[in-house]
Amino acid sequence: MTALHTAPTEALPALLRQEIRALLDAAFDGDFSDHDWHHAVGGTRVWVTTADGGVTHGALVERRLVCAGTPLRVGYVEAVATSTSARRRGHGARVMRRIGELIVERYPLGVLSTGTHAFYETQGWERWRGATFVDGSDGRTATPADGDDIMVFRTPRSPDSGLVRPIVCDWRHGDVW
16 A cells, blocks of 8 residues: 655654655665755655655755746755665655645646656646756856756646746756755
């Protein structure tokens, strides 16, 4: 039996947070940093469990972006992973459908960065084709290496950007996108 769970990060017991972190470390083959973990803290967690335990996780956090010249509070997706033994069973799609519902309820736009476009495209996400930037202490800086990885989930309240105008994120430690 599988169950879908949704809760704010602060409501998760310490043991569950440790289990989620272990899932992410394993799913990303040790390439999930402390910065990556910190980026996923503070929002809403969505995860699937089976009789064997947690198998899929995703986090939705709020970020401020400038999209097509308009400052927006967006739902930013972080830390999406499925344990290797449970892949290709629909758990990730189930988590992303719930995250999509939360984005529609709470934000004008969803944003994420990934190298795995095909999975997210099946969930209604679209590739951003405009230039990408980060606002940092030295001003606005282009992030061309990240440009191909940015995807958005539009809602009825999304700005009409055509996906080709510039998008700017706020600076943070680790991967800015």
